[in-house]
Amino acid sequence: MAVDKKYDTPMLDELEKGEWPSFVKEIKAAAEWNAMSNDLLGLLEQSYSEKMGHWKHGGIVGVMGYGGGIIGRYTDLPEKYPNISHFHTLRINMPSGWFYTSEALRTLCDIWDAHGSGLTNMHGSTGDIIFLGTRTEELEPVFNKLTAAGFDLGGSGSDVRTPSCCCGKARCEWACYDTMALTHFITNKFQDELHRPAFPYKMKFKMSGCPNDCVASVARSDISIIGTWRDEIQVDMQKVREYAKNGTDIVKEIVMMCPGKCIEWDGKDLNIDNSSCLHCMHCINVMPKALAPGKDRGAVVLVGSKAPIVEGALLSSVMIPFMKIEEPFDEMEFWKLIENMWDLWCEEGKNRERIGEFIQRVGMGNFLDSVGLEPIAEMVAHPRENPYVFYEEYFEEGEEVEK
């Protein structure tokens, strides 16, 4: 249905100029037939003019039985912009690795055109498909159509958030385990935790296939599962020499930039001291045709990162330096650690305290003790530079450690 233009938007119009895609252009396209998008233009122009947002979020909205997936959103100017007095967001669980058929995308768009603003984020920063803006009474009909089409809501609030991963073995030669299969498994295993918020705060899983960490799991997830290897980097020496011959300055670009200082190049042979390798992927990224991750592959598990909401940003700490990730996934001992961590965090965690903040508050030593993990050197960020870390095997029996 065509909608008459109601608002002048001189400030938004500026954001349509230039060669780049413009969100204003997209909202205006939707506003030609959708009254919600039309009012959104007016509200946004007013916000730009006043330098003030006019939204409030949260509340009671949802679909029957679910505690996540829908974020209530209202404007504080409902009389002026009645079509967006409700403007709820839906998070829809994306497939692992964000693979869709074009038909699936058309189905999603048809559902949203019929029940919402017609505007989407593909994808939101959580990784989910985001439907932007609908009314409370449209939530159940949208949900019914989504589930009929094989989709489900994702996570929001104090629950397991929609697990996400890199494209892994589907499209990447570096994947050290099948991130997409594990993500699919985790999504199914923790359906209850995904849809029924039972934690002190949000809990995110992100799976990366190699230490390049394309989904930034080390910085953006409470539980990061990052592919790695525990044997030696595979080297094709002939290809290394070809890189050198074709202009790659191996000393400058690789040897000097190796954080483990474990590579030597004599102009003919490349020697890697794998026992000192930090698995940063730098050398492999510079010479992808000559080097590759080892053959004994698995993943490292880290816990505790978060973006700077509520309190400051945190990076993850290593909990398991290496584990094999092979089917059947359900038999991995890793789930017992997850259960122990959740039990402890639910019992002792404060409201809105992420697990990384919890670890900081109680101390890593106490946390490890409570979840049944032995402390190991890999858990320390810079063990060789940290004067508070002692290795008992360095000392003979009876010898006193200097204090």
Place this chain on the structure above:
Amino acid sequence: MAQIPVHELAEAMYKMVKDTMGLKKWKATDLQKASIEMFGEGNVDKQLCKDAIKELVNSGRLVYTYFGGSYIEVPHKEGAEN
């Protein structure tokens, strides 16, 4: 010791939430801790609490809400919806 029936726990949880409506916001873990305290550890465990909450939410007697974190409340019309 035998566990109490799930519907009995659900009724007790519902009463806790209803009686403190407007005074206290309950998280799922709060309800779990309060239930264990009320009935004793041998009579109620974590899974039973989960099942009771699921029963209450699936029946619509309680709903999940979000106010900074997720809570469990008696359904009500919120002011913002007016």
